[in-house]
Amino acid sequence: MRDSSSTRFIRFHLKTRHLVLLVELGRHASILHAAEAAGLTQPGASKLIGELEHALGVPLFERLPRGVVPTWYGQVLIRRAGAALAEMDAAHQEIMQGQAGFGGRVAIGSVRAAAATLLPQAIRLLKERNPRVQVAVASDTSQAMIEGLRAGELDIVIGRILDPGAAAELEFEPLADEPHSLIVRAGHPWLNRSDLGFEDLAQAPWILPLAGRLRDQLMALFIARGLPQPADVVETISLPLVMRLLADSDRVVALPLELVQSALDAGTLAVLPLDVDLRAGVYGIVTRKRHHLPPSAEAMLAALREAAGLTPPVHT
Template identity: 30%
Template sequence: MTLRRYLDQRLKLHHLRAVDAIVAQRSLMRASTMLSLSQPALTKTLHELEEITGQRLFTRLPRGVRPTEAGTLLAESARRILAELRRLDETFDRLSELGGGTVAIGTLPVAATGVLPGALTRLTADHPGLHARLDQGRTEELLPKLAAGEIDLIVGRLYDPAMPDGFSREPLWEEPISILARTGHPVFHLAEITAAALRRYDLVLPTVSQRVGQEIEGVLSLMDMAPTGSLRSSSYGFIREMLHATDLISVMPRLMMAGDLLRGTLRVVPLPVPAPPRPAGLILPRDRPLPPAGLAFVACLRAHVAEIGQRGLATITVGYGSVGESDRTGSAARA
């Protein structure tokens, strides 16, 4: 006999928020803090959910909880429903505020400090009624949010997925691993910039994700530069200050310092070894169009990237200006 759960009548929004938070945090204590609830209140809500669904939703572990298959399914639905309600709220804002609206942007760390500030500055100037909501993370963290509608698009490095994932990827620019130094650095007065000459300078390196870190280590290895004694920091401001105030040089994705490169206070040191391609751009869902605020943001991003390209700071890729049809970046799309 089929069990009638009447979920449409019995499930409440606080149930959905609870299961979403517990799955995200993998801990009742952390989820209760996130929701500003007491842990007993959250435990009571979880018991209500399991009674309503007739399913065990989480497995208790020595430290934290793990969602069951039913818990994962419920959390995925909860995330989609909550995202739809947020988008509806933003749509109402757009109706009540002429020229208003919100674009929810997922951004990878390099893009967040590189091209995004300039694109958002343009968005604010061209569309003062529009707002941007940012969610920074790794690709594997942002793709589920894109699928659920929590964000409208993802900006940043385009990594080929292990398997086709149904998202459209549009390469817009290349963000190669480069050597950066202040404009008045002695390295620019050398007759020839060689790997041996670069090894005379100390390094300040970003603490970045594993993928980007491996790419930086790969370029350093090609130049036989040992990073063991280098300064490392996750602080963008600290690295900027050290580059501007000292003779340290850095190896990083070039557009992490896009603003300083555009202002001319930092320069790209010619790389004596070939750098592997690093396409970047947009990841978009195929099952829904961008909202008007999203289209306005993409136009501002393209304009900013075009300016960067005109200044010779980045290569604009073949895919520039049109949404890619493949969920793989593909070598044919690279300049």
């Protein structure tokens, strides 16, 4: 049952322009710029923020000389405002789809291994049945994509839930783990070495992912052996850039084999003869609980499950 104070806040204090302003404040961190983006004056935007803070009894933003920074309360409200507006946008899309016949758009985020294997199969299935559905695919870290899902910017994510605080809001259908191997260019001088060890890897030039679970695991392998962490590092998750860097140097990168299988088959890349037992963790299909997807996203979700051999979860 909804708390009566929440009901009063929603019915008597909250207006659409509050939601729009909150989303723009999350994007711009400036009352002036957020007001312009929301079609408001700066005094009008300040008044709306004051109304929300008075109704909730908590500070939503910290005022600084060069802008505003959301407090924890402000961050919660910004994220929920984005999700609320996304719901109304989904309602509009669903109505338009109902009028014009099945079509619409679905936004999906995916980790790289699934984007190279599962996702193309699912898109093919979707397009065979619903060619008018537009598919927008984003690739980022799981954390960033989950935040996009929670804010309503994405309909579906194939990734990992790394924040326990977000788990209660999300449905997770596990798909697979993601073991990584050490990948180098064909002809790399270490490929024929039988005595390759972590001492060599510590001195190697590396391509590393951004901060996160996989990088932490990799660095822990050096720390556990009393070795320095690699100093010559390029940070990126861009696969085209990774491929170019590998081709032009003796750099080492940890990747799932599925991601570079075509290059391995073609003989342009190779796997170093050292088992590092790196696993990024189980990824899966992530959606928001108690959120009704529009038909286009439901069709994408069904195609993903079919391509992965999953059956829909049963809710009791």
